[in-house]
Amino acid sequence: METKVIKVTEKNMDEAMALAGSLIKDKELVAFPTETVYGLGGDALSEGSSAKIYAAKGRPSDNPLIVHIADFNDLERIVSKLPPEAKLLADAFWPGPLTMRFKKNDVVPDKTTGGLDTVAVRMPNNEIALKFIKAAGGFIAAPSANRSGRPSPTLAEHVKEDMDGIIPLILDGGPVGIGIESTIVDLSEDEISILRPGYITAQMIEEVIGKKVTLDAAVDGVSKDAHPKAPGMKYRHYAPKAELILVEGEEKHVLETIVDKAMNATIAEPIGLMLKEKHAEYVKSKLFKIPKEAIIIKTIGNKDDEAAHELYKVLREFDEENVKVIYSESVGNDGIGQAVHNRMIRAAGHNILNA
Numbered sequence: 001m002e003t004k005v006i007k008v009t010e011k012n013m014d015e016a017m018a019l020a021g022s023l024i025k026d027k028e029l030v031a032f033p034t035e036t037v038y039g040l041g042g043d044a045l046s047e048g049s050s051a052k053i054y055a056a057k058g059r060p061s062d063n064p065l066i067v068h069i070a071d072f073n074d075l076e077r078i079v080s081k082l083p084p085e086a087k088l089l090a091d092a093f094w095p096g097p098l099t100m101r102f103k104k105n106d107v108v109p110d111k112t113t114g115g116l117d118t119v120a121v122r123m124p125n126n127e128i129a130l131k132f133i134k135a136a137g138g139f140i141a142a143p144s145a146n147r148s149g150r151p152s153p154t155l156a157e158h159v160k161e162d163m164d165g166i167i168p169l170i171l172d173g174g175p176v177g178i179g180i181e182s183t184i185v186d187l188s189e190d191e192i193s194i195l196r197p198g199y200i201t202a203q204m205i206e207e208v209i210g211k212k213v214t215l216d217a218a219v220d221g222v223s224k225d226a227h228p229k230a231p232g233m234k235y236r237h238y239a240p241k242a243e244l245i246l247v248e249g250e251e252k253h254v255l256e257t258i259v260d261k262a263m264n265a266t267i268a269e270p271i272g273l274m275l276k277e278k279h280a281e282y283v284k285s286k287l288f289k290i291p292k293e294a295i296i297i298k299t300i301g302n303k304d305d306e307a308a309h310e311l312y313k314v315l316r317e318f319d320e321e322n323v324k325v326i327y328s329e330s331v332g333n334d335g336i337g338q339a340v341h342n343r344m345i346r347a348a349g350h351n352i353l354n355a
């Protein structure tokens with residue numbers, strides 16, 4: 001299959017949406033931009049389309065898909081119970097990087113929810129995404145548009161790397177805004193909990209609903225026995241080809257440890273370093289005795305939101321390099337830092353070095 005990439009502009013918007021909408025109605029898949037990461041869209045109400053999504057990603061079919069909508073009123077058509085918090089959170093954060101989980105009704109095929117009786121729903125904050133969802137009939141099932149186990153795509157080029165020849169159309173909307181996936185909050189049970197951290201934090205949600213929000217025990221893999229409510233959290237995700245080691249502790253010690261480890265690099269076996277921009281020069285200067293080609297440094301900005309934006313791109317870039325091991329600085333653990341930290345821990349397969 002030939003994969004067409006359309007760079008969507010104001011000028012070709014209507015034409016692009018007509019094509020994308022008709023492909024979805026023909027049960028084909030279309031990749032599209034959102035504010036978090038690129039999604040791989042199919043008709044959420046069609047079992048066949050969901051099956052195609054799992055196949056295209058190479059994803060286990062017990063790992064449910066998020067349903068994307070463009071109109072709050074459409075929510076009622078797919079859930080069996082709409083708790084009052086849904087409206088409050090939608091007013092505050094939709095369109096935006098928040099996914100809410102509800103008890104589903106029979107309109108949503110079991111295939112879309114991986115056999116669960118719940119459905120996760122979000123309204124993305126991206127003009128192309130919203131127009132595409134409308135053109136396609138209102139309900140788009142979309143996981144991140146990467147092959148299973150690869151970092152989520154933050155550029156249309158990343159989607160092309162993973163999906164070329166597999167899907168008919170990629171809508172290119174340029175680089176995404178946030179760079180890591182949406183927060184998932186569970187409203188299907190009495191206790192409200194975060195199943196996946198993201199840009200919208202537990203505290204932001206608590207402020208809106210006036211209720212305590214807990215963090216699912218499985219989120220950072222704190223408890224190995226915990227059965228994650230979001231099945232996706234149990235798979236080793238976002239894994240780079242090289243071994244990724246996350247170095248944590250006091251900043252000074254972290255940098256010393258990274259320099260120490262990088263001293264072992266040779267041209268035959270280069271070492272990758274993932275650093276904050278402000279530390280790159282310092283680390284380089286300490287490694288002046290090591291041949292340039294032996295150290296591959298990539299930076300993830302300085303602030304946590306910059307790290308969110310750069311992380312997946314940098315992980316993909318490392319896959320192109322001949323490195324077997326990458327040492328990375330960690331990020332703060334509050335605000336969006338918590339979500340970035342969660343993705344880093346998982347990319348590292350819990351491989352953490354305390355400096």
Ligand code: TXA
Nearest residue numbers: 036039064118119120143144181182229230231232233
């Ligand atoms: O930002 C995002 O949410 C992106 C963009 C494309 O919207 N989508 C995304 O989808 O990250 P995906 O499939 O890569 O991740 C969805 C996660 C998985 O961990 C899955 O297990 C969980 O959401 N999930 C989906 N439906 C669920 C449900 N009913 N119950 C529990 N977890 C669910």
Ligand code: MG
Nearest residue numbers: 143144152181
């Ligand atoms: Mg994903």
